[in-house]
Amino acid sequence: MNDSASPTSGRRFDSGAGSAPTHWHALPREEVTTLLDASSDGLSEQEALRRLAQHGPNALPEPPRPSPIGRFLAQFNSTLIYFLLAAGAAAFVLGHIVDASVIIAVVLVNAVVGFVQEGRAEQALQSIGNLISPRAAVIRDRQRLSVHTHDLVPGDLVLLEAGDRVPADTRLLRARGMLIDESILTGESVATSKREEPAALNAPLGDQHSMAFSGTTISAGQGAGLVVSTGSRTEIGRIGRLISEVEPLATPLLRQIDLFARRFTWAAILVSGAIFLFAVLVRDYGWTEALIAVVALAVGAVPEGLPAVITITLAIGVRRMARRHAVIRRLPAVETLGATSVICSDKTGTLTCNEMTVRRIVLPAEEGTVSIEVSGTGYEPVGELSWSDPGDPAAAAAAFARCALLCNDAHLHAREGSWRAEGDPMEGALVAFAAKAGFSAVAERGDWVRLDEIPFDAGHRFMASLHRGPGGQVIICVKGAPEPILAMCGLAPSELERWNAAVASLAADGERLLGLAMKRLDEAPARLGFEHVADGFELLGLAGFIDPPRREAMEAIAQCRRAGIGVKMITGDHAATAGAIARQLGLAEEPVVITGADVDAVSDEELVALVARTSVFARTSPENKLRIVRALQSTGAVVAMTGDGVNDAPSLRQADVGIAMGIKGTEAAKQAAEVVLLDDNFASIVAAVAEGRTVYDNIRKMIAWTLPTNGGEALAVIGAITLGITMPMSATQILWVNLVTSITLGLALAFEPSEPGIMERPPRRAEGGLLTRFMLWRIALVSVLFMLASFAMFGLSLARGQEIEMARTIVVNTVVVMEIFYLFSVRFMHATSITWRGALGTPAVLAALVAVVVAQLAFTYLPPLQAMFDTRPVALLDGVMIVGVGVLLMVILEIEKAVFRRFRVFDPAEM
Template sequence: MNDAASRPSAPPAAEWHALPHEEVAGRLGVTSAGLTPEEAQARLKAHGPNALPEPPGRPPLRRFLAQFNNALIYFLLAGAAAALALGHYVDAGVIVAVVLVNALVGFIQEGKAEQALRAIRNMISPHAHVVRASRRQSVQARDLVPGDLVLLEAGDRVPADTRLIRARGMRVDEAILTGESVAALKNEAAAPVEAALGDRHSMAFSGTTVAAGQGAGIVVSTGPHTEIGRIGRLIAEVEPLATPLLRQVDVFARRFTTVALVSAAALFLFAVAVRGYGWSEALIAVVALAVGAVPEGLPAVITITLAIGVRRMARQHAVIRQLPAVETLGATSVICSDKTGTLTRNEMTACRLVIAQDDLAEIAVSGIGYDPAGALGWTGAGGQGDPATAAAGLLRAGLLCNDAHLHAENGVWRAEGDPMEGALVTLAVKAGRDAAVERAAWVRLDEIPFDAAYRFMASLHRSPEGEAVLFVKGAPEEVLRLAGTPGGGAWEAAIARAAAAGERVLGFAMKRLPVAPARLSFEDVREGFSFLGLIGFIDPPRPEAVTAIAECRSAGIGVKMITGDHAATAGAIARQLGLAETPVVATGAEVDAVSDDDLVALAARTDVFARTSPENKLRIVRALQSTGAVVAMTGDGVNDAPSLRQADVGIAMGGKGTEAAKQAADVVLLDDNFATIVAAVKEGRTVYDNIRKMIAWTLPTNGGEVLAVIGAILSGVAMPMSAAQILWINLATSATLGLALAFEPTEPGIMARPPRPAKAGLMSRFMLWRVVLVSVLFTLVSFAVFFQSLWRGQEVEMARTLVVNTLVVMEIFYLFNVRFLHMRSLSWRGALGTPAVLLALAAVVAGQFAFTYLPVMQAIFDTRPVALLDGVMIIAIGVALMVVLEGEKLLLRRLGLFAAGEM
């Protein structure tokens, strides 16, 4: 063979399936003898190994240092420096520890793309059976080259993209690429050039598995040029997005840091130039300001809140791989879901029988999945007699021309074998038949297995009376042809009705033979059959998915089905699920035909995307994100990995999902159930609510301390608290009261609110107003208590002790106000609190008693014991604050200035 043949020029990947296999062999310069070792070696040098490239990665040190490059970290380090300047080494160490923990978490979670690519590389078969120089041999899969003759058998993993030249009863499980749960039938005839990936019956793709039959083919693409390699390139090209919370925290931290630095500098200059403070005295005052402003516990409490959400979601069968994904789920505005197994049960169910009486009559079958609980009943007025008796011949054919078996495991029914054949066994049991007894009575003598070339299966049996009976099942058009197409166009109309309902349809026929042949041949299956009827199958929707989709609609969350299934089937399932009364369906070909700009409008109005490719899914997700939507994407196959990584939240299936999909995802569903996604979204909204509650509680309390320091410097009076006392308030209360908010349960009506806008700031108008109001109230009360104590002739240390205790008590009462952002807090439920709140309350009270009365604490913080009447006055101030803030919330709501959900 010449040198040109050793280095074949490959046409575009989209063409191989459409070329006759003889032309493929000619283009690749291969004969029935296969390549010679020399030719194979030359092509290996020209095309490279049949392996996916190693993903580029950053050095570990660089990845670790990158975790510190954001405003929030700088902000925290500034707070640590402030605490260190005051000599509070423990406090500074705590802040630095928080920074290090956050950096380590980010470092460990980095590299999702590398992990996903590594998982994909592992899916390529390690060995392959080939014909080279007229000899069958086993070679390393990485040594395959274009032009190699590959032999494939049931159980083999396809080692490279292969154009089939022979296929005998060959079915290939392509779920990792197409999402189809039913193995694809293969044959060697050329497919249409525009055929979608799942319709390319002449191709076997790298990484897929031969489920049945055998075949042979010519390798046309290897390594990165295969379909699975192309998906790997898509993953590598996807840039991970920051979560809404991280974006908001980053913006908030940058703005907060800027304001704090400018304010500190201005205050320092004012203290020195106007008030005549010394440099060291002014610096200590500014450091006190910084200590009051920095919410030291904020990042830790956010992290703990997210971790609590992770634990709660685990109970809902959702495993969170990326901590911020907890909150992102709560911001989700669009869920793009796979169909098979997620929205549906992934269990074929016989749902419709059509038989001939005086006219065609239809029988409906109740029950779902492989559980034999259910019954048969006539639909309409066309049926006569008992439906199971009227359809006896059809039911028997379905049971006997069948290789599947049913069994129950821990009360759950499973089918061994083809899913549709399993559904036929279940149907027979629902009709009152004992599958084992009937199969024993009707002894099978021989069979012709199903093959895509002739599209039917035939089985020869001896009846209990000794007759030879031949049953056939298969594509209804083919079975009708074998029976001489009885009934005019009535059967075709029935087939069309079932297909329009999204059902897969099988036809059944039988004939009696005078003598049983020694071996069943195609001559016996040419003609003379009696048509028995049709059976329609559907993969039924999960009942809980229907409820979950309705809940999504009430929560303002759009749900879009993206599937590899046919448009008619997907549209019918979408109607049953309640996605829309008349779902808008678009195919992958339609997505390919529009520009990125036009796809935005198409994606927005479409409910179902059918026959989609990995590029289609990726473009759809990006189009939705371009409108500001926060997109959650579900998937289980390698073909889903790029879009899972692109989505704001990638959700992989834990049961049927590939390792590549799980590595690319943020969340893994252990039960592969759409309802679990909605439960996780609800939990995500709760987590975000609790983070907002914690911020709404932290900032005003810190703000009151800051304003007290600023007010003291501006007025030239003694500060009502020392820097050490400010640190005590912040650390003692944030580690108890602030943390308690992380355990708050879900508020009523949380799924009746629309999703929050993706670009919404961390601080709403109400929160800004509340921060200002509460900060001012805290400041005024602090100065009032401080000066009232001095007016009574008490020393400064006593006045400061009263101020600290007053602030802590106000923080306690303010906590009870903040616990309910969207409803009134003055209620029995609000007063009782949660176990976490009560524990925190007990810890703070104990801490304050120690702060006030314990001698060692008095020595550290310069405090004095508080009298009983002063203690009663402090509690009364807390109650008054609670009443004022509840009245403010009620007033704003009645004036329409605060809508539920704005906070």
């Protein structure tokens, strides 16, 4: 540091956001001190105030928040809603108060449900701001002070200790055994060691060992450094700007509903206008009579209850997914999950257990080395050691295990049925390994008293501990990176070559490595110094660590591949480690691994082809993740993105559906996501995708049930006006049918379980229309069948001499019965409905059936409803005939489905 510079000197640090260096990590300490005009005495209060005025507070800007009124009004921003409101207004003007009231009520219910479900506004930026520690220890005017982090400025000398949250981006001037958990920025599971020497200029964020970034947590050690960036200019602030620049995407369902609503609205307007002109000009209807006919057409054609029923279906999906550990923050995300074609997943804790485990150890033997496999996962001290080489390495394994326990500060605890490591994860894994080898940590550490130690430091990359044994023996145990450990042991060239080959083999499998060695002394020195660990050690062996993959994640990935869903791992971890995990997970036959640097090196156009063939993206930055997601989306893929850190928030927001981790996820990630996993498990994502597919299937079933029944009513009105005959149903009767059946039969479809083989089908095309070719055919066919049945029953009744009121009553009951039988047919879009399971229905279907039958009996036989709807009691023979029409409809539709499946008239994915 520049000790000669006085804190009150005349120099002024004027570097603004645009001119400040962006490579502080690569600059020597002296140059950093000079550029910031700082000193070991700290800034003066006057200088700190001046810089605070220049750079602003060390805080992130508050994001704009929509008002509750604005959020409520946004629920009406839909073409279909506009049309429904216009239809309601027209009905009111024409004196059809009941019709108008029901339509308006349906629209309001839909808006209220959406408002309540989406009540929490986006708060990602605010959540990131909450990561900044409220107080920071600084040196100012030669005194140690505690100041609010908002008051930190570039050039402040901050003091950092274990447990602190770094208050601003800081260039370290001193680091002693410092380990910083940077997972919220890099996604790397293991704490990063820090030292004050400059890092390489092109070092990625995770390798900038001379920097401490705002919002990260100091796991061990202590140090000091100069603040180089504050507020929105920090790494967290830069990610915050990325979030604010990402426009939330409309989900596939919303896009499809909007397209359908626009087309439906224009078609309804054109047809209504044409029918009105035809009635007036050709059939000599009066203006009022023609308007009433058009209102009847609108009431018959408009699916008044469809928006509300879709919203309720999504809400039911939310409840189902919650039972499978996926909490939905925004309703449309339920359906979007079902359209997912690519899942971009974090590695640590999602695909893996997030618990370091000693997978194997390599020990010296007479003929070279012996490799011992270690079973068990996580920190639970249960497992076995096994080897296939001849000989008995038990003594060597015992010495290795003892050293692993003594040169170790971690402890294991069993809490709520699971084991947790207190301390460094790799040290915790060594304690678990020693227990598997038969050693008690308490007993060994009690027998071999620690006299002194050299803490781990990134500069020398090892830890050493001095111990006195029960018989007075004195030993030094060392543990650290293989290179310094091997150098301490004075191996012959041939031995060194053999051990280097073992190191390369373990690293190629993606394992993190530690070497262990021991040295015996005649007497204990007063203090353990570096001169005591320079040489003379006996190499005890190497330990290979891995964060093991979740077993259920492997099964879920296999299920994704069968369902045509691509899975890509995006992680901040090293390429070799990520590649090894990908192979174990079965992510691809031969997983292609690239790094963030490779992503940076290609253009956006080239990246599209690169991401298509890549399974693993390692050492990625937030910008890399954003570009990867956008490249996938440019191909038409529906992308689900998982994440837990602040660095994941921009890509979570960009993805079609963002999935945050509920256990280890930051609040920023949760607020940016649409889905939060309660168990941080990849298998829960796949379960949620299956639920999403079920929800979409059920929405399609409701549309396939609603539109043909409404279409049949509309065709009956059009046919009556075209032929110049009496309408078979009045507008009020049509509204009764739509209201009663939509809140009973239509809603019952929302509770339908998954159809068999739902995860054996490929993802649907996201940009495909809401109405597939098969559904368009089905809507046309069923609409015509409903119209023909209505006219046939109406004509037959009149031909038998029954009055028009009776004929209309028969037609209304015929339409309702047909809707009941059509419901049983449409419940199985991909299979026959004539099965025992199809006949039994579900509790929701049976309840809806009872409700609609009771309502129709009241409609037909209850005097007050007879007076309101102008109905007459139906005779038993007419009732049997009405039921027969419903049976005939179902038989026709089941024959149609069988023919289409047999001759593959339509793509199975469309059915």
